[in-house]
Amino acid sequence: MRRGIAFAGFAAFLAAGCAGTGPGGDATGVRGGRVSAVRTGDGLALSLSADGRLASVGVGGRALPLSGPGAFRVEEVLPPNGAHRDLGPVTGSVSARRGRVRFAGRTARGDVDLAAEFRGGEYMDIRGEVRDRRGRDRALRVTFTLPVKLAGWRWENTLFCARAIEPGVTYPSKPGQMLYLGKKDDDFRNEDHDVYPIPINKLPYSAVMKSGAGLAIAYPLHEPRVFLIRASEKGYSISFLLGVSPATKKFPGRASFRFVVYRVDPAWGLRSAAERYYAFFPELFASRAKRHGNFGFFFIDKLKDRPEDFGFAYMENDFQWKNGEMNKEQAAIAKRLDITVVHWRNPWVQHSPLGSIEGNASPEACLARLKAWAGGAEDSKTKKSHSQDCGALLQEAARCGVNSHLEDEGGRFIRGTHERKYWVFPMNMDPELPRPNRFTIATEWQYRYVKLWSKPGFRGPRGFAWDATDDFDGFRHLNFRREHFQYVDVPLTFDPETGGLCQVKGFGDWEFASPFARKVRAAGGIIMANATIEHSMMFLGPCIDVFVRERKIADNNEERLSVMRMLAGRKPVTFIGHWQPRDETGLRAALHKSMLFGIAPGASGPSKKNKDAEAAERAVFRTRMPVLSAMAAAGWEPVTHARAKGLDVERFGSKPGRLYFAVRNRGAAKRAGRVVIDAKALGLADKLAVREILEGRPVRAVAGEGGLTVEVELNAGETLVLWVENAQTKH
Secondary structure, three states: OOOOOOOHHHHHHHHHOOOOOOOOOOOOOOOOHHHEEEEEEOEEEEEEEEOEEEEEEOOOOEEEOOOOOOEEEEEEEOOOOOOOEEEEEOEEEEEEEEOOOEEEEEOOOOOEEEEEEEEEOOOOOEEEEEEEOOOEEEEEEEEEEOOOOOOOEEEEEEEEEEEEEEOOOOOOHHHHOOOEEEOOOOOOOOOOOOOOOOOOOOOOOEEEEEEOEEEEOOOOOOOOOOEEEEEOOEEEEEEEEEEEEOOOOOOOOOOEEEEEEEEOOOOOOOHHHHHHHHOOOOOHHHOOOOOOOOEEEOHHHOOOOHHHHEEEEEEEOOOHHHOOOOOOHHHHHHHHOOOOEEEEOOOOOEEEEOOOOOOOHHHHHHHHHHHHHHOOOOOOOOOOOOOHOOOEHHHHHHHHHHHEEOOOOOEEEEOOEOOEEEEEEEOOOOOOOOOHHHHEEEEEEEEHHHOOOOOOOOOOOOEEEEEEOOOHHOOOOEOOOHHHHHHHHEEEEEOOOOOEEEEEEEHHHHHHHHHHHHHHHOOOOEEEEEEHHHHHHOOOHHHOOOOEOOOHHHHOOOOHHHHHHHHOOOOEEEEEEOOOOOOOOHHHHHHHHHHHHOOOOOOOOOOOOOOOHHHHHHHHHHHHHHHHHHHHHOOOEEOEEEEOOOOOOEEEEOOEEEEEEEEOOOOOOOEEEEEEOOOOOEEEEOOOOEEEEEOOOOOOOEEEEEEEEEEEEEOOOOOEEEEEEOOOOOO
């Protein structure tokens, strides 16, 4: 398997050294080895004292006040009850070589080593490895702190969650400000923001700022880790929950980590942090999708009456029983409407054949049945497995399940429920598990048609849908099955409640998703995924081209919609239509809510039983979906360069003719407002015209010294779309 992370001997890597600092970077060792500094091209500077503590943090040539020494600290979580033992700060020696600062140190107790390298450039890139010296399992929380005095600074966690930093408070600290890993039960929930043992950030970055200074700490999404970025009056930090064990054969007794630190524009805070993050790691957000628009289930051969009214851009269905192809009529309609069609399947779990396992069966009974099938019992050598396994024999699927199933902290078999109807068995998707494994079911049965795409005359689809990438499929589960540890490419983590080492199930999913997505994309296809909660959007997002949300728009507030957009970048995001209101008023309200972020509401399409619902969709989507599609295709931009007091504003595109501002009134009453667009910051010409194109509302635009001011009037819960073009354009 091609791995995206290299773990081979980080200490040896430091000793060997690497040339270069990146554009604009610099590192300086002061004579006598007392202080070593590394800088970015835009004036962020970190200075380390001889023992590895942070001596100074500078922004634009100005040293920021410090609350004390910072840098690295390690804490151990001890089994069986999760007691904490502070191993203290990591101290050692620092050297500057070939433009980079290297640190090698040890905890005060002397039993944990930590090596790190600081690289300058566009951003401060800090890569490190922690190593156990005792030769046993260790649950280590590794924290790096910029000890800047932050009292009175502004902390921004999401676009809708910001606070002034107060003494004695750590941000984030409230349940609603974080996501959680570590699910421990069988139940299925439509929405899952419950508090589990492991908190993580909602976004891979946050920001702190005050007048004249802004900082961001971020974690690179293509190197999955359990992380938490926090701020308090005493500093700005990132922590990693790392499990080190001799059982991880690819990096025994070690675990690596990586994070970046960079400056942000304090006027734009988190938006500036996002903009720069996307520029640093463009490959994580590269869009391979053709269009933005509604998702639908595959029935385009039934769309006889103006199918374009529904705004479909993406559809999925099961082509397993048709040799992976559409028929001629379906293929022709898909081509005419420019709809991307993908083959749908769920690779993440083993679905128990309906009726074969009683609803009250214990985990032990489930595993026993799985082993019996694997051994050839109950005609499993001739009986087909669940239809999700696409023709695989029950015996083969069961053997894969025996090799790939998860275990909880007590060594018990982990299962879940599919909408409380029947058991499903979450699987470790690691390709390197003993074969056959769940990876082989996915690639040799469920998604095998990629090998037919080069066949002359093949009628698609050229793409795959990952169904239910989270929720009951167990993305948040912790896998304690020790025999799986030897195959991991991502470091282990641990349960903070017990100190027991484990693997996040979703990180095993990543080990399937990453190489498989590369294969599909190389063949000219795309990956679409039902990513219902944000965990999989974050960690698997770089492998996904189109995101589908299987919930009601009404159940998502604007903050959550904004997190979806920021995790997707410019990639298409669409809900599923049958979850949305079926009346015209309700559907219009749902669309107005998602429109702010260029997120499509999804469409159900034609209906023999409910012609009123079909008519409502046509009425709403016929005129509005072309606006959403054009706006989203122009590209969401995190920094709006526009503000409107009391209103929400998002920008799409940058140049006249492909420049849109979505403006929303979240209030309960009608209101008038002014949107002030910084034309100079956007590099716009003086003569511009502005039209409202979603509802056809008249607006007034006036150019002045402060920019372009657009006067708007919005009803309660309404979103309008302003289109900016050159004034001389004729219609």
